[in-house]
Amino acid sequence: MLxxxxxxxxxxxxxxxxxxxAATAQIPTGVLEVVDKWYSFKNANVHRGLYSLSISATxxxxxxxxxxxxxxxxxxxxxxxxxxxxxxxxxxxxxYAPFLKPNHSIIISELEHHSTLLVWRTIAKETxxxxxxxxxxxxxxxxxxxxxxxxxxxxxxxxxxxxNVFGATQPVKEIADYAHTFGATVVIDGAQAVAHMPVHPxxxxxxxxxxxxxxxxxxxxxxxxxxxxKKLAQRLDHFLLGGEMVESVTADSYKLKSAPRRFEAxxxxxxxxxxxxxxxxxxxxxxxxxxxxxxxxxxxxxxxQSGATLYSPQDGDIxxxxxxxxxxxxDTIALALSENxxxxxxxxxxxxxxxxxxxxxxxxxxxxxLWNTNEDIEKFGDALKKIxxxxxx
Numbered sequence: 001m002l003x004x005x006x007x008x009x010x011x012x013x014x015x016x017x018x019x020x021x022a023a024t025a026q027i028p029t030g031v032l033e034v035v036d037k038w039y040s041f042k043n044a045n046v047h048r049g050l051y052s053l054s055i056s057a058t059x060x061x062x063x064x065x066x067x068x069x070x071x072x073x074x075x076x077x078x079x080x081x082x083x084x085x086x087x088x089x090x091x092x093x094x095x096y097a098p099f100l101k102p103n104h105s106i107i108i109s110e111l112e113h114h115s116t117l118l119v120w121r122t123i124a125k126e127t128x129x130x131x132x133x134x135x136x137x138x139x140x141x142x143x144x145x146x147x148x149x150x151x152x153x154x155x156x157x158x159x160x161x162x163x164n165v166f167g168a169t170q171p172v173k174e175i176a177d178y179a180h181t182f183g184a185t186v187v188i189d190g191a192q193a194v195a196h197m198p199v200h201p202x203x204x205x206x207x208x209x210x211x212x213x214x215x216x217x218x219x220x221x222x223x224x225x226x227x228x229x230k231k232l233a234q235r236l237d238h239f240l241l242g243g244e245m246v247e248s249v250t251a252d253s254y255k256l257k258s259a260p261r262r263f264e265a266x267x268x269x270x271x272x273x274x275x276x277x278x279x280x281x282x283x284x285x286x287x288x289x290x291x292x293x294x295x296x297x298x299x300x301x302x303x304x305q306s307g308a309t310l311y312s313p314q315d316g317d318i319x320x321x322x323x324x325x326x327x328x329x330x331d332t333i334a335l336a337l338s339e340n341x342x343x344x345x346x347x348x349x350x351x352x353x354x355x356x357x358x359x360x361x362x363x364x365x366x367x368x369x370l371w372n373t374n375e376d377i378e379k380f381g382d383a384l385k386k387i388x389x390x391x392x393x
Contacts, residue, residue, distance in 0.1 A: 001287035002028055002217075002370040010371065015341040017376045019299075022164055022192060022320050022367035023345055025217045027275075034278045035219060038271040046270050047244055047261070061270045064277030065260075071280045072209075072226060073200040078233060080225040080260040081273050085191040086115040088210035088225040089158075091263070092187055093119045095236040096156060102128035104155035107179075109134040109141050109170070110357075111163045114350045116189055120158055129155065136354065139166030139313045146175045154184045161193035161204070165351050165358075166312045167296075167320030167367070169193070176205025185232070191215055195369075196292055196318040198284065201226045208232060213272060217370075218279035222272030225263070233259040240265040288370055295319040295368040295377065302381025303366065307388045311358050319368035322349070322358070325388055330364045333387060340383045 004010055006028040009018075018026060044057040062076070069076045082088040100106070106124050108116055110133050124131035132149045134141055141159070150157060157179045162169050176186040188206040193199055195216035201209035206226070213222040227233050238245065238256060242265030247255040256262040296319040303310060308323040324330060334346035347362040348355045355362050366380065 001285055001291060002282060004371045004373060006030065007371045008032065013341075017340075017342045017380055018371065019366040019368055019376075019380060020343045020345050021195070021369035022167075022215065022365060024214050024220070025195060025369050026371055027219065028217055028279075028282060028370075030282050031218060031275045031278045035271050035275045038274050042274075043271075045267055057270060061268070061273055064273045067277040068224065068273075068280055071198075071284055072224075074202060074226050075229060077259050078227055078229050080227055080263045081268050082210075082223045082225055083221050083269070084212040084214070084223040085113075085189060085210050088223055089115045089187070089189065090119050091240065092208055092210070092225065092227075092236075093123045095238065096185070097123050097127055099235075100124075100127040100129045100155055103153060105130040105132050105151075105153045107132050107134065107146075107149055107154055107157040107184075109146075109159055110136040111139075111141070111165055111170075111351060111354045112158070112160055113164055113189060113191070114352070116158050116160070117351075117353065134159075139163060139168040139311065139316070141170050141175070143171050143174045143178070146171075147178055150175075150179050150182065150184065152182050154179060154182050156185045156187065158187045158189065160189045160191075161199070161209075162190075162196070162318055164192050164320070165322055165349055165354050165363070165365075167192070167316040167318045167322075168313050169317040172206070173204050180205065192318065192320070195283065197289065202228065213276040213279065216276075216279055217283060218276040219269075219272045222269045222276050224276070227259070227263070229259065236263075238262060238265070242266040291370060292319055292368075294374075295372055298374060298377040299366060299368055299380075302377055303384060306381060306384035308384065311363060319372075320365065321367075322355075322363040322365045324359050324363055328387070330359070330362045333364045336387050336390075337380075337383055340379075342380055342383055 007026045042057045044054040046058040046061045066076050069079045134146050134149050185207045187208045190209050190211040194211045207228050209226040214220045245265045299319050311322040330346040345365040
């Protein structure tokens with residue numbers, strides 16, 4: 001099990017109580033070591049050279065892909081490396097756009113991140129497809145509401161596995177099953193899920209599943225698009241164009257390689273992929289999941305006891321809680337907490353339509369990770385009570 005001792009950032013910031021895991025997780029020593037080892041002993045361009053260093057680098061890179069695929073219960077050919085969830089979502093949207101027609105509809109939910117909302121709304125405008133939004137009640141999507149929006153004209157449904165505003169798991173399997181009765185494609189944003197539970201995308205009904213490494217204890221600049229081999233990998237043309245994704249090129253034509261390399265143009269973030277593979281290995285421990293569940297309960301309890309207005313449901317599935325104090329701007333709360341070496345997020349959380357509906361100025365979000373202790377949570381709770389008392393005086 002990972003603990004605070006495994007995260008070197010707390011050696012240089014011993015008083016820091018970091019509660020912004022939903023934005024970026026801290027990186028454990030085990031991941032830092034394999035990234036350092038890559039640059040010290042393996043650094044070469046993968047899939048390009050016939051010399052031994054490049055061959056060794058390629059082998060290490062592809063072993064990381066296989067390791068990640070095993071944890072996700074997908075084939076290595078269905079695991080495409082990208083920079084992050086945003087790039088993954090944009091790539092899928094651009095590759096899927098040619099299949100959309102004016103009589104089609106694109107469906108998202110009200111709680112989606114801007115990386116989903118903005119790109120698919122743009123695709124709708126460009127293709128003439130209609131753009132529909134499933135409403136959200138008390139932090140969750142109701143299947144009945146999804147059924148009211150999804151119909152025979154639905155071409156694609158994009159939904160968050162876990163909300164970055166509420167920390168609540170959404171009924172993605174049920175929504176996917178219903179969407180599939182109409183032949184629709186289902187894309188799941190897994191950015192907030194993969195660090196908190198075992199994820200098996202195809203069992204959830206996803207046709208594509210996207211996530212970032214930096215939210216699950218891996219380096220920045222690496223992410224994954226899981227893409228079904230039968231339904232999408234052979235159907236979509238490409239995400240980007242460039243080197244190493246083609247079998248042959250002439251002056252007026254080209255032939256793409258098979259998946260996943262047909263979707264990985266240019267030099268990849270190989271060290272990031274290796275770091276992500278190691279993060280999966282370290283994270284998938286039942287004791288880690290149990291600790292995160294305990295943090296989730298403790299986090300909700302101390303915020304509730306402070307008298308704050310809570311937006312996240314009590315039975316939220318990850319240690320992420322959004323809240324406010326009446327009459328205090330969210331940024332003022334975050335700054336007051338920062339004075340106590342407590343790091344939280346404030347504002348619209350890159351989900352402004354949802355958060356502004358909760359509060360015109362946004363919200364405060366506290367999200368814990370495996371480095372957090374019970375003592376961290378209690379100190380956070382004490383700081384909240386002081387803020388609440390100050391506002392009442």
